[in-house]
Structure formats: C-alpha cells, structure tokens
Amino acid sequence: MSDESRLSAKLSRLRGSVRVLPDGSRELFAVPPDELMVALLQEIDETVLARRLSFSTDLGGKLALDVSNRRLRVVRAVEFRAATADHREIVDMPLEQPGQTELDLLRDVFDAFLGGATSLRVRSDRVAVENPAEIVGCAAARMAAAWDLDLYAATEFDEEAMFEAFSSAAKPLSIAWIEARSSETATGGEAGDLDLLEEIGDQVEWEQTDEVIGQGAIEAYVRVLAFDEKGTGIVEAGLSDFAIRLLCAPDRGLEIAGLFQRGVLARL
Amino acid sequence: MTVSDQLSELRADFPSCEIAAFADLSSGMILSVSADKKLPQELLDAFCAEAVSALGETEASDSLPAVAVRATPQGFLVFLRATSYAAEALCLRCGLGIDLRTFTDAARARLSRMEQDA
Numbered sequence: 001m002s003d004e005s006r007l008s009a010k011l012s013r014l015r016g017s018v019r020v021l022p023d024g025s026r027e028l029f030a031v032p033p034d035e036l037m038v039a040l041l042q043e044i045d046e047t048v049l050a051r052r053l054s055f056s057t058d059l060g061g062k063l064a065l066d067v068s069n070r071r072l073r074v075v076r077a078v079e080f081r082a083a084t085a086d087h088r089e090i091v092d093m094p095l096e097q098p099g100q101t102e103l104d105l106l107r108d109v110f111d112a113f114l115g116g117a118t119s120l121r122v123r124s125d126r127v128a129v130e131n132p133a134e135i136v137g138c139a140a141a142r143m144a145a146a147w148d149l150d151l152y153a154a155t156e157f158d159e160e161a162m163f164e165a166f167s168s169a170a171k172p173l174s175i176a177w178i179e180a181r182s183s184e185t186a187t188g189g190e191a192g193d194l195d196l197l198e199e200i201g202d203q204v205e206w207e208q209t210d211e212v213i214g215q216g217a218i219e220a221y222v223r224v225l226a227f228d229e230k231g232t233g234i235v236e237a238g239l240s241d242f243a244i245r246l247l248c249a250p251d252r253g254l255e256i257a258g259l260f261q262r263g264v265l266a267r268l
Numbered sequence: 269m270t271v272s273d274q275l276s277e278l279r280a281d282f283p284s285c286e287i288a289a290f291a292d293l294s295s296g297m298i299l300s301v302s303a304d305k306k307l308p309q310e311l312l313d314a315f316c317a318e319a320v321s322a323l324g325e326t327e328a329s330d331s332l333p334a335v336a337v338r339a340t341p342q343g344f345l346v347f348l349r350a351t352s353y354a355a356e357a358l359c360l361r362c363g364l365g366i367d368l369r370t371f372t373d374a375a376r377a378r379l380s381r382m383e384q385d386a
Contacts, residue, residue, distance in 0.1 A: 220341060221338065221339060221340045222337070222338075222339045223322070223337060223338040223339070224336065225322070225333040225336050226336075227332070227333055227334055233333070233335075250335065253335075254337070254368050254372060255369070257337055257339065257368055258368050258369065260339070261339060261368060265339055265340070265341050265364055
C-alpha cells in the first residue's frame with residue numbers, strides 16, 4: 001500500500017470514527033464486526049515502539065497486547081465473557097515465531113473478544129520488553145493476510161451494508177418497526193404495537209432523503225421523539241433510499257440514535 | 269442564576285455544544301441564547317422553527333414529544349420541552365462526537381433547574 005493511500009485511510013478514520021477521550025485513550029466506532037477487527041490490527045500495525053495496547057469494548061471485554069515493530073509479541077490479558085480455557089492459554093505465551101496454530105488461536109481470541117461489540121477503546125502505555133529492536137512476533141499484516149482482511153482498504157460507502165448493520169442492531173432494541181428499502185417495506189413486532197407505531201407515525205411525516213447536502217454527499221439522519229418518561233417514543237433513521245422507524249421506550253431511543261451516530265453518521 | 273448563566277454553564281460543561289437557547293414555542297421566539305459569537309436573527313428564527321417542527325407548537329399535551337433529537341452528518345439538534353410550561357423549550361446544537369445520552373441527561377437536569385429558578 002502506498003504512503004498516500006495509507007495516509008488517506010488514516011485521515012478517513014480520524015475524520016469521524018475515532019474519538020479521543022479525556023484520559024488519552026481513543027474510542028473507535030464501527031458496527032460491522034470485521035471493521036473492529038481491522039481497527040484492532042491497524043493499532044498493532046501503527047505501533048513501532050514497545051507499547052502495551054489495552055483494548056476494551058462497549059460490552060466490557062478487555063484484551064491487552066504487548067506490541068513493538070508493528071508485531072504482536074505477547075497477549076497479556078484476555079478478560080471477556082466468551083473467553084474459554086483455550087483462549088486463556090495464549091496469555092503470556094511468547095509469539096516469537098507464530099505458526100498456523102497460533103494464528104488460528106489468535107483469530108478465535110479476537111473474534112470472541114469483539115463479538116457483538118460496536119466500539120473499541122484503546123489505551124497505549126510504554127512497556128519494557130527484552131530486545132525491543134528485535135524483529136519478532138506476529139505482524140499485523142500477516143494476521144490480516146491470513147484472515148483475509150484488508151488492513152488499509154479505501155473507505156467506500158456501501159450504503160446498504162451500513163444501513164443493514166445499523167438496522168440489525170437496532171431492531172432488537174425496539175418494540176416494533178417499519179422498514180423501507182427503496183420500494184419494499186417490511187415490519188416487525190406485535191400487531192398492537194405496530195398499530196401504535198403507525199398511529200404515532202401518522203402525526204409525524206417521514207423525513208425526505210433526496211435533499212443534497214454539500215457536493216453530492218450522502219444524506220443520512222436520525223431523529224428521536226420521546227413522549228414522556230414512561231411512554232413510548234419513535235426513532236426514525238434514514239440513509240439514502242433506506243429508512244426505518246422503530247417504536248421503543250424513551251431510553252432506548254437515545255441508545256438507538258447512538259448506534260446510528262457511531263455506525264453511520266460518524267463514518268460519512 | 270439567570271437563564272443565560274444556565275445556558276452558558278451547559279455549554280462550558282459540553283464544549284462541543286455550539287448553541288444553547290431557551291425558546292418560547294408558542295411565539296416562535298428565542299428568549300435567551302448562548303453561543304461563541306453573535307448569531308444572525310435569521311439563524312435564530314430557523315432554529316426556533318426547527319424546534320416547533322420537532323416538538324409541536326404549544327399547549328401541554330401528552331401526545332406531544334418531550335424530547336426530540338435530529339442528527340445529520342453535520343451534527344445534532346436536541347430539543348427538550350419544559351415540564352411546567354409546555355410552550356417553553358431548551359434548544360441545543362452540538363457536534364456529532366458528543367455522548368448523546370450524557371448530554372441529553374445533563375440538559376434535562378439544567379432545564380429542570382431553570383424551571384425551579386423561574
């Protein structure tokens with residue numbers, strides 16, 4: 001990959017999908033699980049000096065990796081609900097010359113750590129390692145190649161995939177939903193709840209997504225209408241030709257809007 | 269503490285909140301505003317019109333939204349209706365990176381304080 005495209009990818013990430021937190025750690029947002037995996041590998045690939053990368057997900061899982069020269073040298077902590085005894089065996093195991101067995105185990109560990117997560121925090125701390133200049137460990141690029149991931153793919157807006165990822169995550173948080181994809185519509189939920197969604201929806205027109213913002217930018221929006229502390233609210237989200245309305249408790253409304261914020265708006 | 273002070277404190281707590289305004293939805297007027305620079309009246313009128321569109325116009329009614337959030341890639345608009353007088357609302361514009369729930373909860377608490385002080 002050229003320096004220019006690497007820089008372009010980096011800038012794309014910085015534009016919206018990364019947030020720096022007050023303690024100096026960074027939060028990376030993505031909904032499709034492969035993107036978080038790529039983000040994790042990119043962190044390894046961008047670490048030249050000896051550092052301990054402490055990752056945590058929005059689900060509470062923790063993973064600590066000692067990294068230098070863009071290579072994973074040792075897994076230091078594996079703390080998440082789906083962790084198995086096999087996963088924990090890799091902790092403190094030197095990965096100087098990792099073979100296929102170690103690569104498979106690492107993939108299993110990372111998959112289990114990221115499963116279901118939509119954001120990833122990373123904190124980088126100095127760590128002492130023996131012979132830090134020595135080129136040993138499992139290179140991020142090697143892991144990416146073995147797992148068929150493109151570390152620095154150009155950012156493309158696959159609108160349908162982005163919308164699908166959001167709506168799949170949002171529907172379980174709702175009571176009922178109506179989804180429109182181009183000319184097709186689908187619904188989910190109990191009949192009474194769908195009636196209520198339509199009744200509330202009749203009072204509020206759907207947003208129009210045909211308005212052009214800027215130079216041909218994709219228009220996307222989310223809006224939340226919460227009616228009271230105990231009542232129900234609606235969330236409506238749209239991206240290009242796709243739109244969904246969800247009936248939900250007011251607290252869920254902001255949660256669903258947050259999913260759209262991190263999964264779609266922050267990436268445009 | 270004045271409404272203006274409350275708005276400024278809210279913005280100080282959340283630096284990505286660019287505009288904090290207190291509006292009377294029934295008259296379509298912004299009554300007080302806090303922002304980094306002086307805002308043109310047209311923008312304030314449009315902001316208030318957006319709040320009316322999102323929350324509904326006037327009198328207390330259970331069928332009107334208490335909270336409305338609208339977001340585009342340019343940022344969030346958050347509108348919170350006052351509980352004691354339904355025609356009044358807090359109107360906020362902030363950046364996309366904000367923690368929406370934390371911000372909305374803080375704004376709700378701030379609006380409650382404004383209502384108590386009134």
